[in-house]
Amino acid sequence: MLSWFEEWFNSPYYKILYKHRTEQEAALFLNRLIAKYKWPKTCNMLDLACGEGRHALFLAQQNYCVTGIDIASNSIQKAREQAKLNRLSSNSLNFVVGDMRQPFGQQQYQVIFNLFTSFGYFEQQTDNLTVLHNAHKALLPNGHLLIDFMNTHKIVANLVPHETKMIDGIYFEIWRYLESGYIVKKIAVSEPNSGKILNFYERVQAIYPDDFKELFAKSSFKTDNLFGNYNLSDYDSQTSERQIWVLKPL
Structure with a gap:
């Protein structure tokens, strides 16, 4: 049986629902990080849970050597197509189908990105530590x-329990609720031709900053920065949109 993320991320409706995520947004965010951290050109980077590769593609265009890993084979195929369209060679950009719970390298990456809430998907809490241990092994010192x-503070406090959306002629009905430490989103999609209703789920652990700190301590990481949005503003538990953790291995 497929996990919720394998089923949903391989669905064409996932891309339609989240089509508002733009390459421009990704580029602005990454440019700010590059300006702040001044990672050397041609260094090796990993985009872990890369989706269709919008972040990895941008980084490769900035002359970094990038690998993108994702569990969704459909997304990896589309990412490879985009790399070909952009004439990016396999020397600078590679996309691989893989599970972040499996090892993905040994001291070979200067930077590992895990972007847009691509963490906390698994039923076993120990899997979070497995992912972090794998990242620690794969990073350069x-x-x-x-x-x-x-x-998580803001999401839980402002959870929208129900909404509907019409996107590209496709009707989405969405429910959100908390269940056993997870933020669950049920998504009902009405197919435009058949009228058939397909049900998908997103089930992400409600991980708060103190939870992350505990995970990082157990996996030998220290916090270099915690930002609250893609402008790299300071984190505020009540008002920030994101938890953006920048970590270094101990």
């Missing part, structure tokens, strides 16, 4: 791990 996660 002076490298950075960057985790971009929702601001």
Whole structure:
């Protein structure tokens, strides 16, 4: 049986629902990080849970050597197509189908990105530590791990229990609720031709800053910075949109 993320991320409706995520948004965010941390050109970077590769593609265009890993084979195929369209060679950009719970390298990356709430998907709490241990092993000693996660405090306080959306002629009905330490989103999609209703789920652990700090301590990471949005403003538990953790291995 497929996990919720394998089923949903391989669905064409996932891309439609989140089509508001733009390459421009990704570029602005990454440019700010590059300006702040001044990572050397041609260094190796990993986009962990890369989706269709919008962040990895941009980084490769800035002359970084980038690998993108994602569990959704459909997303990896589209990412490879985009790399080909942009004439990016396999020397600078590679996309691989993979599970972040499996090892993905040994001291080979200057930076590992885990962006747009691509953490906390699993049923076993120990899987979070497995992912972090894998990242620690894959980083160079002076490298950075960057985790971009929702601001759980704000999301929980302002949870919208029900909404509907019409996007590209497709009707989405969405329910949100808390369940056993997870933020759950149920998504009902009405197919435009058949009228058939398809049900999908997102089930992400409600990880608060103190939870992250405990995970980082157990996986031998120290916090270099905690930002609250893509402008790299300071984090505020009540008002920030994101938890953007920049970590260094101990």
